[in-house]
Amino acid sequence: MAVTIKDVAHASGVHVSTVSRTFSAAHLVNAETRARVLAAAHQLGYRPNRAARALSTRRTGNLGLIVADIANPFFPPLIKAAQAHARASDHHVFVADTDEQARVEEELIRSMATQVDGALLVASRLSNRVINELSADVPFVVVNRRPPGLPAVLMDVASGARQAVEHLAGLGHREVALLSGPRASWTNQNLERAAAEEAERHGVRLHRLGPNQPTEEGGAAAAPDLLATGATAALAYNDLVALGLVGELRSRGLAVPDDLSVVGVDNTDTARHCDLTTVDMPTAAAGRAAIDLLLRRITSGDAPGTVTLDTRLIVRGSTAPPAG
Amino acid sequence: MAVTIKDVAHASGVHVSTVSRTFSAAHLVNAETRARVLAAAHQLGYRPNRAARALSTRRTGNLGLIVADIANPFFPPLIKAAQAHARASDHHVFVADTDEQARVEEELIRSMATQVDGALLVASRLSNRVINELSADVPFVVVNRRPPGLPAVLMDVASGARQAVEHLAGLGHREVALLSGPRASWTNQNLERAAAEEAERHGVRLHRLGPNQPTEEGGAAAAPDLLATGATAALAYNDLVALGLVGELRSRGLAVPDDLSVVGVDNTDTARHCDLTTVDMPTAAAGRAAIDLLLRRITSGDAPGTVTLDTRLIVRGSTAPPAG
DNA sequence: TTGAAAGCGCTAACAC
DNA sequence: GTGTTAGCGCTTTCAA
Numbered sequence: 155m156a157v158t159i160k161d162v163a164h165a166s167g168v169h170v171s172t173v174s175r176t177f178s179a180a181h182l183v184n185a186e187t188r189a190r191v192l193a194a195a196h197q198l199g200y201r202p203n204r205a206a207r208a209l210s211t212r213r214t215g216n217l218g219l220i221v222a223d224i225a226n227p228f229f230p231p232l233i234k235a236a237q238a239h240a241r242a243s244d245h246h247v248f249v250a251d252t253d254e255q256a257r258v259e260e261e262l263i264r265s266m267a268t269q270v271d272g273a274l275l276v277a278s279r280l281s282n283r284v285i286n287e288l289s290a291d292v293p294f295v296v297v298n299r300r301p302p303g304l305p306a307v308l309m310d311v312a313s314g315a316r317q318a319v320e321h322l323a324g325l326g327h328r329e330v331a332l333l334s335g336p337r338a339s340w341t342n343q344n345l346e347r348a349a350a351e352e353a354e355r356h357g358v359r360l361h362r363l364g365p366n367q368p369t370e371e372g373g374a375a376a377a378p379d380l381l382a383t384g385a386t387a388a389l390a391y392n393d394l395v396a397l398g399l400v401g402e403l404r405s406r407g408l409a410v411p412d413d414l415s416v417v418g419v420d421n422t423d424t425a426r427h428c429d430l431t432t433v434d435m436p437t438a439a440a441g442r443a444a445i446d447l448l449l450r451r452i453t454s455g456d457a458p459g460t461v462t463l464d465t466r467l468i469v470r471g472s473t474a475p476p477a478g
Numbered sequence: 479m480a481v482t483i484k485d486v487a488h489a490s491g492v493h494v495s496t497v498s499r500t501f502s503a504a505h506l507v508n509a510e511t512r513a514r515v516l517a518a519a520h521q522l523g524y525r526p527n528r529a530a531r532a533l534s535t536r537r538t539g540n541l542g543l544i545v546a547d548i549a550n551p552f553f554p555p556l557i558k559a560a561q562a563h564a565r566a567s568d569h570h571v572f573v574a575d576t577d578e579q580a581r582v583e584e585e586l587i588r589s590m591a592t593q594v595d596g597a598l599l600v601a602s603r604l605s606n607r608v609i610n611e612l613s614a615d616v617p618f619v620v621v622n623r624r625p626p627g628l629p630a631v632l633m634d635v636a637s638g639a640r641q642a643v644e645h646l647a648g649l650g651h652r653e654v655a656l657l658s659g660p661r662a663s664w665t666n667q668n669l670e671r672a673a674a675e676e677a678e679r680h681g682v683r684l685h686r687l688g689p690n691q692p693t694e695e696g697g698a699a700a701a702p703d704l705l706a707t708g709a710t711a712a713l714a715y716n717d718l719v720a721l722g723l724v725g726e727l728r729s730r731g732l733a734v735p736d737d738l739s740v741v742g743v744d745n746t747d748t749a750r751h752c753d754l755t756t757v758d759m760p761t762a763a764a765g766r767a768a769i770d771l772l773l774r775r776i777t778s779g780d781a782p783g784t785v786t787l788d789t790r791l792i793v794r795g796s797t798a799p800p801a802g
Numbered sequence: 803t804t805g806a807a808a809g810c811g812c813t814a815a816c817a818c
Numbered sequence: 819g820t821g822t823t824a825g826c827g828c829t830t831t832c833a834a
Contacts, residue, residue, distance in 0.1 A: 156592065156615065158827055169805050174829055184803055203592040205529040205538065206827035209810040214529065216572075216593075224558040227551065227747065234548040234575050241574070246590060248540075249573040250565070251558050266570060268480065268527040268811095269540075291480065397751055423551070424748045427721055482811055493821050498813055508819055530811035533826040592827095 157198045166194035177202055217247045218266045218273030224251045227422035235441035243449055256280050267291045272448045279338045295448040297440055299340045307444045307461045311341050312348035314433030314465030318389050318417045319349050321467055323356035325475045327387040331380045334364030335391030342391055349389060361385050366395055373398025386476035393418035393425040393432055411474035421468055429471035436463045481522045490518035501526055541571045542590045542597030548575045551746035559765035567773055580604050591615045596772045603662045619772040621764055623664045631768045631785045635665050636672035638757030638789030642713055642741045643673055645791055647680035649799045651711040655704045658688030659715030666715055685709050690719055697722025710800035717742035717749040717756055735798035745792055753795035760787045
């Protein structure tokens, strides 16, 4: 049986309310009493029961972190940073994986609602309508999404995408394929828009292919269509798609970057290891910023605006001038 | 304000206890009444408050998942699987990262204790003494650790390590370096033991180097010592160390596997992409098995034993016969 | 500065 | 089969 506030009260000869005060409003209690209580608490190994406290304060000290796919290397650095940052403010975080399914995401949030003070939605696949509906119950901060009225942290893939297309154009590519990702993805929408604009600026023809699954399989599966376009370079929705494509191309006897240049998005560790040119996404910084916004929103009730973080192209060995 | 059991009771014209029953012991309530209550609940969007429920049942429906480093690619598949499996049994999971520090780990567990029904300790760096002490408060299941008396899931790296050494011996290597990991790591201990035994069996000389940081930096930093041994192959504590080593070797103008063969441990996605020979660790299966043990322990109170999962060598392109 | 008492949302005897 | 009541661990008025 865990030790409760009652045990501490007994041991230190005061009433429970005094014990409670020494933990939640120390200044309201006599220094001497406080010392006695603290000593007893320490001796007994007392820890306040957060759930019980939450019942009266309506503050759980817990946050939710909802991501599409924990195993996608894009997420772990964000999760790690968010979790560490939350803990620094004495918050625990529930991490949940939606498997990219909006239904699961919604149910997850609903079931978590009573247990968290707020939640981070990363790369949410929910419709704006549902997000708004749910945000009545749970204060949200969204990452890489822009539902009207909600605080958001955006990793502005557009800047990196423009640099990517410019880079390819500079190398001499005139036909570039864009392997797009999920329709509901804000990142994908921005990627498509920015790539199209920049392609036009440079007189590059952009072949939009997709939507593709945001996985290696998705990238591999796109290879035939890609080859059919005659493009000499490809910009992929993310590193996973890019690497899946590279693998498939190699297994068809094509060399990257000699026969085809490939650019990814995310700058995961894997991309670095595989020498993939890619757009760096500041995921750890985004995780921290999002937790900041969320805590500010929870504690001071204000609805802070949008934080935009820049992205930039990391040039590596998977891009080169077109063959011939 | 969230809707409570009281609102539902009002709306459906029954007492709160009846509402409570229809949610936690439906068979105790008249079918007709139940239907009425359910309808009202649904209409109001009622969700039981888990924290409040926990207060009287002493069951939170939450689990803790403590890992050394979320961003280490070894962990995400385990986290994902554990989380999904827990959710299938209607449990939420707190994920926390200890940054490989025992102090942080201990504090984390203590602060989580009142909010979880049990916790998974993966690659714990705590001493057996502390683990035992804490396990009085929180039912544990440990992964890749073997504290006496606690249920554990073990990924038996020994079998894979033996295969690795045998593989290298078969290729003709006679001097093999072992880049070991953290002292407190059970995996590392087994790796060292198994590698040493198997090396002896095959007349291979094993140069033990370390402990090394379980990171790429650790692997890179070990390169000079490794080269000094004259070994023609290296078995690393994990894929990160292996890839760090490979990178450093390459930047010194050495080719893998031509000049030196390298074997990792974990079979992360990155290893696959980098064509690294490695020992496959069944992390997802381990995550599921651990949740199974934990839930069984929590619900039926029994202390189930140890589950051991085999590992096996995946031969890829980073190993070859020694040069010359 | 401290104690008494009510209440947070829910469950679990117990009585009817 | 349902209502009554007490209580889970804590906070927060309100008095003293």
